[in-house]
Amino acid sequence: MTKALISVTGLDSTGIIARVATRLAELNINILDITQTILGGYFTMMMVVDLDGAQMDFDAINQALQPVRDELRMAIHMQRMDIFDAMHRI
Amino acid sequence: MIETGEILQTMRMIQEENFDIRTITLGINLLDCSDPVPSRCAERVYDKICRVARDLVATGEHIETEFGIPIVNKRISVTPVSLICQGDPIPIARALDRAARETGVNFLGGYTALAQKGLTLADERLIASIPEVMAETELLCASVNVASTRAGINMNAVREMGEIILETARRTADRDGLGCAKLVVFANAVEDNPFMAGAFCGVGEPECAINVGVSGPGVVKVALEQVRGEPFDIVAETIKRTAFKITRVGQLVAREASQRLGIPFGIVDLSLAPTPARGDSVAHILTEMGLEMAGAPGTTAALALLNDAVKKGGVMASNHVGGLSGAFIPVSEDIGMIEAAAKGALTLEKLEAMTCVCSVGLDMIAIPGDTPAAAISGIIADEAAIGMVNQKTTAVRVIPAPGKKAGDRVEFGGLLGFAPVMPVNPYGNDAFIARGGRIPAPLHSLRN
Numbered sequence: 001m002t003k004a005l006i007s008v009t010g011l012d013s014t015g016i017i018a019r020v021a022t023r024l025a026e027l028n029i030n031i032l033d034i035t036q037t038i039l040g041g042y043f044t045m046m047m048v049v050d051l052d053g054a055q056m057d058f059d060a061i062n063q064a065l066q067p068v069r070d071e072l073r074m075a076i077h078m079q080r081m082d083i084f085d086a087m088h089r090i
Numbered sequence: 091m092i093e094t095g096e097i098l099q100t101m102r103m104i105q106e107e108n109f110d111i112r113t114i115t116l117g118i119n120l121l122d123c124s125d126p127v128p129s130r131c132a133e134r135v136y137d138k139i140c141r142v143a144r145d146l147v148a149t150g151e152h153i154e155t156e157f158g159i160p161i162v163n164k165r166i167s168v169t170p171v172s173l174i175c176q177g178d179p180i181p182i183a184r185a186l187d188r189a190a191r192e193t194g195v196n197f198l199g200g201y202t203a204l205a206q207k208g209l210t211l212a213d214e215r216l217i218a219s220i221p222e223v224m225a226e227t228e229l230l231c232a233s234v235n236v237a238s239t240r241a242g243i244n245m246n247a248v249r250e251m252g253e254i255i256l257e258t259a260r261r262t263a264d265r266d267g268l269g270c271a272k273l274v275v276f277a278n279a280v281e282d283n284p285f286m287a288g289a290f291c292g293v294g295e296p297e298c299a300i301n302v303g304v305s306g307p308g309v310v311k312v313a314l315e316q317v318r319g320e321p322f323d324i325v326a327e328t329i330k331r332t333a334f335k336i337t338r339v340g341q342l343v344a345r346e347a348s349q350r351l352g353i354p355f356g357i358v359d360l361s362l363a364p365t366p367a368r369g370d371s372v373a374h375i376l377t378e379m380g381l382e383m384a385g386a387p388g389t390t391a392a393l394a395l396l397n398d399a400v401k402k403g404g405v406m407a408s409n410h411v412g413g414l415s416g417a418f419i420p421v422s423e424d425i426g427m428i429e430a431a432a433k434g435a436l437t438l439e440k441l442e443a444m445t446c447v448c449s450v451g452l453d454m455i456a457i458p459g460d461t462p463a464a465a466i467s468g469i470i471a472d473e474a475a476i477g478m479v480n481q482k483t484t485a486v487r488v489i490p491a492p493g494k495k496a497g498d499r500v501e502f503g504g505l506l507g508f509a510p511v512m513p514v515n516p517y518g519n520d521a522f523i524a525r526g527g528r529i530p531a532p533l534h535s536l537r538n
Contacts, residue, residue, distance in 0.1 A: 046097060058152075080156050
């Protein structure tokens with residue numbers, strides 16, 4: 001399983017989770033875990049997703065999230081989970 | 091599952107504390123490119139490097155994007171050129187520089203001679219060509235090993251390197267002697283070092299190998315901010331834990347690069363390499379330990395602790411550790427060192443003492459342009475003696491900045507930074523350096 005972390009940060013508004021989750025569903029990317037909070041007025045969400053269902057490579061998936069970034073005006077970063085596992089798990 | 095706090099910690103290290111992978115360096119064996127005709131040798135060298143390293147930069151960039159960790163440099167190290175060069179080395183130097191540009195790497199190292207015991211004809215030709223090559227090429231780095239614990243110090247090579255460094259500075263006078271920033275003189279040079287300017291691919295290395303250098307002095311500094319006033323046991327433990335985390339990411343990147351390129355993984359180099367950026371300084375780790383400036387009494391002890399703890403933490407995190415592993419103390423590439431040198435807190439003599447307990451040596455130090463060649467040779471001999479006797483790598487990368495005197499400032503730009511010109515002890519050593527010959531290898535019993 002190729003797991004990635006998607007972090008979404010920016011000004012809070014209605015429908016952020018719905019919009020991001022819908023796009024991921026369209027790309028056939030399964031959400032494994034979500035944490036979300038408001039930090040100092042800023043919406044902060046972290047999603048752990050499984051990229052294996054998507055029929056495209058990492059760069060293409062990243063590109064496919066661009067319309068959501070533009071529409072929501074949120075910072076959306078995606079990175080492989082391996083870096084967190086490497087650093088924090090033996 | 092990884093906890094949110096852990097994810098945030100990793101992100102903070104990268105975004106706020108300047109944690110990065112300093113380099114992926116691809117070592118390439120060029121022994122099979124040797125040819126009696128220099129132009130043919132140059133052609134083979136160019137072709138082989140371009141073929142083997144074709145995907146290096148793109149692969150590095152993909153890993154950066156996917157894992158969200160900056161990989162600052164992609165580099166190549168090659169077999170010491172004096173070993174493959176049977177005639178004029180300059181065509182090969184040009185081919186190496188062209189290959190570096192073609193593959194898109196930041197630097198290519200290996201314009202190297204291994205001269206710890208004596209000079210071959212090829213070594214002599216290569217060393218003599220260094221000033222011209224450093225002036226003419228852009229991305230090529232040169233190194234000369236003049237001493238080792240087993241062979242002693244080749245004082246003929248030491249004498250010559252004093253002249254060569256001065257001449258290299260003269261030839262690049264329009265750039266503050268920048269050529270010297272790409273030239274390092276070693277004792278006990280290592281074969282798998284991924285860091286420039288001293289990287290080369292030693293003869294004991296495989297056909298090619300991926301060597302990765304990590305960085306992250308800012309991360310260590312921030313970790314130590316949490317244990318202010320605590321005893322050194324806690325300081326050492328905190329550094330070890332941090333070095334472990336940093337190195338695990340280095341290991342991950344090395345493994346990924348190795349798999350994607352189909353090239354064996356060599357080593358992870360655990361060095362804490364600073365940059366001139368604020369928050370990316372080894373000197374500021376020392377000040378965080380309680381010193382007012384780097385160079386204050388206690389600096390050598392602080393550095394010894396840091397260097398050892400980095401290794402202890404890092405060695406558990408990677409299955410192969412090598413290179414220069416430790417803490418680097420370049421002056422022009424570290425804002426804390428620059429400030430300390432500018433204020434006079436840090437002197438050449440204190441830096442020399444510091445090199446006894448850390449990797450690597452007197453690094454990126456600007457000295458007055460009128461420093462005599464014999465004085466530079468003397469500095470090299472002193473460093474080589476420290477390396478030889480203590481069975482460690484030491485090096486000298488000094489820049490006699492043309493037309494500059496002590497207190498002036500030189501600018502190299504980018505990662506090479508800027509530096510105050512530091513004074514050199516004015517007393518003469520001509521008769522000492524004129525002797526030449528070899529300083530015998532030291533005895534390794536009766537250690538005192």
